[in-house]
Amino acid sequence: MCDQEMLARWGRQAMTRRGFGAGAMAAGAVACAPVERAAESSAAQNRSGRKVTFATPAGTMDGEFFHPASGMHPAVILWPDIAGIRPAKRQMAQRLAGEGYAVLLANPYYRDVAGQQFEDFASFAANGGFDRVKPWRSKFTPATIQTDARACAEWLLEQPEVDTDRGIGTQGYCMTGSFAVVAPSADDHIQAGASFHGGGLVREDGPSPHTMLRADAHYLIAIAQDDDAQAPGAKTALRNAATAAGCEAEIEVYPADHGWCVPDSTAYDREQAERAWARLLRLYSAAL
Numbered sequence: 001m002c003d004q005e006m007l008a009r010w011g012r013q014a015m016t017r018r019g020f021g022a023g024a025m026a027a028g029a030v031a032c033a034p035v036e037r038a039a040e041s042s043a044a045q046n047r048s049g050r051k052v053t054f055a056t057p058a059g060t061m062d063g064e065f066f067h068p069a070s071g072m073h074p075a076v077i078l079w080p081d082i083a084g085i086r087p088a089k090r091q092m093a094q095r096l097a098g099e100g101y102a103v104l105l106a107n108p109y110y111r112d113v114a115g116q117q118f119e120d121f122a123s124f125a126a127n128g129g130f131d132r133v134k135p136w137r138s139k140f141t142p143a144t145i146q147t148d149a150r151a152c153a154e155w156l157l158e159q160p161e162v163d164t165d166r167g168i169g170t171q172g173y174c175m176t177g178s179f180a181v182v183a184p185s186a187d188d189h190i191q192a193g194a195s196f197h198g199g200g201l202v203r204e205d206g207p208s209p210h211t212m213l214r215a216d217a218h219y220l221i222a223i224a225q226d227d228d229a230q231a232p233g234a235k236t237a238l239r240n241a242a243t244a245a246g247c248e249a250e251i252e253v254y255p256a257d258h259g260w261c262v263p264d265s266t267a268y269d270r271e272q273a274e275r276a277w278a279r280l281l282r283l284y285s286a287a288l
Contacts, residue, residue, distance in 0.1 A: 046070075047097045051115075052104070056151035058144065062114045063106040064090065066097035067161040073102045074166035074288040075156040077149065077183065077190075079176035081262060082133060083124035084109055085116045088264040099281060101169070102161045106152055108176055109136040120264040137175065142182050142207045149183035153190055167191030167288040171280065173262060174199055177221075181209040184217035191217055192287035194280050196261045197224040202234040210238050213245040218287035221251045222276050224258040224267075248287075250279065 049066040064085065067073060076096060080089040085107055093105040107114065113136070118124040149170065156162050169192040172180035177198015184190045195201060201221065202210045213219065221238055228235060235251055242249035256272035259265035263273075 047094065049094065049097070052155075053114075054151070054155040056110075057147055059111055060114075061106065061110045061148065061151060061155075063104050064093065065102070065104050065159070065161075066093045067102035068097060068100060072161060072163040073100055074284065075102045075104065075153075075159075075162045075168045076284070077152045077156070077168065077170040078103050078105050079108055079170070079172040079179045080105065081172075081174035081176060081259075082137075083118045083121050083129060084133075086118055086120055086264070088120060088262055091263065101284065102156065102159065102163075104152055104156055106148070108140070108148070108179070109133065111139055112136045121259075121262070121266075122264070140175075142209065142212065145179050145182045146186035149179065149186040149190060153187040157189065169194070169284045169288055171196070172198060174259065177201060178209045181219065181221070182212050184214045184219075185212040192219070192283050193217065194220040194222075194283055196222045196276060197227060197258045199227075202231070202237045210234075210241040213241055213247050213249070215246045217247055218283055219247060219249040219251075220279055220283045221249065222261075222279070223251070223253045224260060225253055225255055226257045228253045250283070 046069045047066060048069050049064060051062070052065045053060050053062045055061075078089070078093050078096065080086070085105060089105060093103045096103045109117070117132075118127070118129060123129075153168050156168060157164050168187075168190045170180050170183040170190055171194040172178065173196045177195035178200045180193040180195045180198065181201055184193050198221070200209065202208055219242065223235055235253060238249070238251050242251065254260065254272050254276065256269040257267040259267035260269040261273045261276050262268060
């Protein structure tokens with residue numbers, strides 16, 4: 001799922017849309033409309049956000065922290081996709097904060113760079129993003145994912161906005177879909193993992209995320225139809241692994257293509273993105 005050829009095709013499509021200039025910007029605005037409407041609700045307006053940094057065994061993690069303006073709330077680690085922290089992911093984190101969660105939008109590339117590197121996916125594709133992030137991505141292994149997830153969970157539990165009596169959720173997209181599957185194995189406080197059009201969930205070489213499911217955790221694994229066509233056995237392997245682990249897991253192929261959940265993706269599918277979002281909220285409501 002989510003191989004280099006597919007990412008390159010997505011990038012070329014994004015570049016084509018960027019080439020339309022103002023038209024592309026208008027299309028992006030339409031794509032982000034559900035998130036913007038959520039931001040306009042009274043619940044979403046009543047929130048706060050700040051940039052944060054904290055120590056990990058591998059260096060200094062950075063990110064952005066969004067939460068309701070008052071009270072304590074269950075925490076969530078939101079990992080962005082291959083293009084990293086940017087407005088589309090920021091909007092998603094803000095929307096989740098508007099639903100009553102304390103959300104850490106974490107930088108997966110912190111070992112090499114800090115903060116936002118690309119404005120949107122079109123910018124990522126147009127400015128050599130794939131080659132630029134390749135050495136950064138090479139540092140991701142199940143072990144480093146566990147290290148980072150544990151550090152994020154420990155930091156969140158120290159924040160006054162976080163209800164430490166509640167579990168922590170984590171979600172990832174594309175490249176970081178595997179992060180959401182691996183993270184619960186790193187820390188018992190992480191009670192839920194949600195992967196959206198995630199890549200590398202079932203691997204033949206080395207430790208595979210699908211073998212790391214935790215019995216008492218809850219999972220949502222939403223698979224893109226084109227990813228499923230490319231690796232039809234992955235969903236079966238995931239379902240068998242969930243059964244063997246004895247965990248709660250919703251594993252489904254969505255009638256949408258890779259990247260459908262992300263507002264600045266050329267594959268963005270509003271109907272299926274909203275459906276996936278509703279399932280995410282249901283997961284967190286049950287698990288946290």
